[in-house]
Amino acid sequence: MKTLLDHRNSVSDTAVDYETAISKAGQGKFQFGVLGACGLFYVACAFQTFCISYLLPSAECDLRMTSSDKGILNSSPFIGTLVGACIWGKLADSWGRRSVILTALAIDAVAAILSSLMQTFWPFVFFRLVTGLTNLAALAVCYPYLGELHSSKYRSRALCWVEMFWALGTLLIPLVAWAIIPRPWLLGSAEIGFRYNSWRVFIAAAAIPSILSVACIYFFPESPAFLLTKGRHDEALQVFRRIYHWNTGKPHNSYPVKRLEMNNSLEGDGGWNGSGEVRKESQSIASRLMDTISQMGDLFRPPLLKNTMIGLSSLFSLQLGYFGFGMWFPELFNRFEEFQMAHPNETASVCEVANMEVATPQWVLALGNGTNATTMMDCSDDTIQPQVFINTFSIGSTSIIFAFLTGAFVERIGRKRVIVTAMTLTACCGAGSYFVRSASQNLALSCFLQAFNAASFSTLMSVIIELFPATLRGLATTMVMHMSYVGPIVGNLLFGLLLDVNCAIPVFFSAGIIAGCAVLCLFLPNNKNAVIS
Known part of the structure; x- marks a missing residue:
């Protein structure tokens, strides 16, 4: 006959599904923190998308732009987005959501700063294209990352709230531009062939939200849902314990869930085989590609x-x-x-x-x-x-x-x-x-x-x-x-x-x-x- 203690142990050792695990971790400071960190990504994206609009009149002479050149420059982030969307989407399923966000934002910040140093039109366009390829293209990864760190009860609300940060970014851009662009700042001169003036300072300043977002997201864990798709059970459980500790202030080891359910049908580079090992690929790359193409065809039938x-x-x-x-x-x-x-x-x-x-x-x-x-x-x-x-x-x-x-x-x-x-x-x-x-x-x-x-x-x-x-x-x-x-x-x-x-x-x-x-x-x-x- 089982004692009450044995009964409690057996219940606590029962594997629970993902939604139960994230619900047991609670809703509180952790979710507000990750919402703010992802919100900074949205602010950064708004800055990198619209900052070009504010420098066109000031940069016209420096870069010798016609109206058609301005159209090319305005389009460059979106051209980069078309190229980068598939890349970051695939890497998010291979590297992890957090890793992709950090990598994309870091590259974006470097490209933005380098673009401010460019003295001619086409090199400047190239680096603005890179900011689109990284920042705007990788923004979609925020949806699964943020959603997977919220329980179903709060998930939709969080995804709606984060959109407000885009509007916040569009409000901050003209204020920052107004504070910087009209200033008579100038480093260098026409004689030495290098000029770093106020609109270039503005372009470099537009990288600050990306840098801040990297600094904030760095302190948050990888999505436990991604970790489970890779069979990394213990790491996923540790993330849930960390969320629980942040929200409740209680010790990590008091988190009531001890085991997580592993989905044997998970797809990806590998999956959990039910015995604690990561199974090998069941499909070749060619087969996966054909499956994806077939699914895309279904949308147009x-x-x-x-x-x-x-x-x-x-x-x-x-x-x-x-x-x-x-x-x-x-x-x-x-x-x-x-x-x-x-x-x-x-x-x-x-x-x-x-x-x-x-x-x-x-x-x-x-x-x-x-x-x-x-x-x-x-x-x-x-x-x-x-x-x-x-x-x-x-x-x-x-x-x-x-x-x-x-x-x-x-x-x-x-x-x-x-x-x-x-x-x-x-x-x-x-x-x-x-x-x-x-x-x-x-x-x-x-x-x-x-x-x-x-x-x-x-x-x-x-x-x-x-x-x-x-x-x-x-x-x-x-x-x-x-x-x-x-x-x-x-x-x-x-x-x-x-x-x-x-x-x-x-x-x-x-x-x-x-x-x-x-x-x-x-x-x-x-x-x-x-x-x-």
């Missing part, structure tokens, strides 16, 4: 074809609008301010201002006078107007307010209704920007454009994950999200090539694409009360 195309088209259009319009706002605001300084009593549309030369750039005149293209010129007068920073800060503030209101009322209104309405209003604001006649009108319309765009994007993402079965959900959402990054590339190249030629074309093209996808979203299933399969 009925019955999933409609969902895939609606999701991809809608995200493409919203990315095109958010980054296509959004990354050109500082440049357009700057042109408006310079025009109104030169013509204080006149009004003009965005396109008229964009096509109007207020003053021929100094570097263009120098080249026209026979200055060698490799000769460094004095660009000390090339700067950005202070009002630009106030305008972009206003846009970020409006987006945060709309994000809060969307989250508060989306279920009452209905997600499909919010998506279609917000996308339609985004298209109207985009087309309406062609008709505004002042900087203040342009600012008001820009605030609403980005706010409606962000509201429709976040709501659409909450629907997309429900459009696919569980066996394909991870692959589907990753594919749709990263394929949609073609939108920012198209938008920025289109604006860069046509802004000085015929501004109406990129404006109405982008607005038309978003309006067309709003109609497509009418065919989304009405899944207000849907249960994820």
